[in-house]
Amino acid sequence: MKQYNEIEKLELLRRYLTSGLSIRAFSASVGIPVSTFFGYLRAYGHPDTSSIPFLMKHEELPTTLDELRAQLLEERKAHEAELKRLKKELAQEKLRCLANSTMIDLAEKKFNIRIRKKSDAG
Incomplete structure (x- = not known):
């Protein structure tokens, strides 16, 4: 054997x-x-x-090469659209984070209080 x-x-x-x-x-x-x-x-x-x-x-599996190419093209377009949407959401979140940080800086100056903790608290 x-x-x-x-x-x-x-x-x-x-x-x-x-x-x-x-x-x-x-x-x-x-x-x-x-x-x-x-x-x-x-x-x-x-x-x-x-x-x-x-x-x-x-x-539904593609049976011809043209059907496979069409399916792959469709999936690629869907992935590109999803990537574009996620990049847009990331840019909006970065702007929101910057706005929050600026608001905290202005509040600390105007009211003369510490909102953020000091990083060197040792």
């Missing part, structure tokens, strides 16, 4: 997940004893594959 290294074991597990076969059918197709394949699953974790067919039916 062949000894598999870690990369080969992971490749076998990946092939099993994408094959859609039962564990017994897959191990027979690649010539590995079922007990050995179960050992690989125990060592590397047995993935829950029950939801894969459901997700594949309900997820």
